[in-house]
Amino acid sequence: MSLAIATFPVGLLQCNCSIVSDPETREALIIDPGGDAPKILDYLKENQLKARYLLHTHAHFDHVGATRELKETLGAEILLHPEDLFLYDQVPMQGALFGLQLEATTPTDRPLEDEMEICFGKQTTRILHTPGHTPGSVCFHFEGHESHLFSGDTLFKGGIGRTDLWGGSQETLMRSIHRRLLCLDESTQIYPGHGPQSTLWHEKKQNPFLV
Numbered sequence: 001m002s003l004a005i006a007t008f009p010v011g012l013l014q015c016n017c018s019i020v021s022d023p024e025t026r027e028a029l030i031i032d033p034g035g036d037a038p039k040i041l042d043y044l045k046e047n048q049l050k051a052r053y054l055l056h057t058h059a060h061f062d063h064v065g066a067t068r069e070l071k072e073t074l075g076a077e078i079l080l081h082p083e084d085l086f087l088y089d090q091v092p093m094q095g096a097l098f099g100l101q102l103e104a105t106t107p108t109d110r111p112l113e114d115e116m117e118i119c120f121g122k123q124t125t126r127i128l129h130t131p132g133h134t135p136g137s138v139c140f141h142f143e144g145h146e147s148h149l150f151s152g153d154t155l156f157k158g159g160i161g162r163t164d165l166w167g168g169s170q171e172t173l174m175r176s177i178h179r180r181l182l183c184l185d186e187s188t189q190i191y192p193g194h195g196p197q198s199t200l201w202h203e204k205k206q207n208p209f210l211v
Helices: 037-046 068-076 081-088 093-097 170-181 200-206
Strands: 002-010 014-019 027-031 050-055 077-080 117-120 123-129 138-142 148-152 189-194
Touching: 002 037, 002 068, 014 037, 014 189, 027 117, 037 068, 050 068, 050 117, 077 081, 081 093
Parallel strands: 027 050, 050 077, 148 189
Antiparallel strands: 002 014, 014 027, 117 123, 123 138, 138 148
16 A cells, blocks of 8 residues: 655744654654644644654754654654754754754654664655764654655755755765665656655766766
């Protein structure tokens, strides 16, 4: 059975939050809950979904802004790659650099690991560790009749993630993209952390950083 995917921008920096669900069991996971917790909760309620996991492509404040409130409300597990814990634990400091007052985060439940699989309902996503934007950046890949990639701030339509923030490395980012993403099926639908969706075929042909 195909996935149900809803993606909408949240928070001050308009991070793309994605809710991926199994249409049969109504179980769901939330990717990058960057803000606007009421908006996310309303979607879950309207569609009668049970969120099991709060997954994060990385720990910049604009991707974790609603995590605390959603954890307290839903009880879903928080998963993050351990190499980004130093950022997750310093969300108030991150916000201060942008003139924002942000609450401290709540502890994570489990670490994300490369090639780890997460199951919900009858669906499975595979973790791809793609450091570069941050040391613990990951992408979430769904394989099946169709291929879907939630790329966070690693790969955008027509661009790549910035590497001038904490722990960023352009050399590492480009290595991650070439070794972990460009080998996927060209029909793969890409859901980036910001901006419009794309396909891997389009990025391989048109992205100036990859051509």
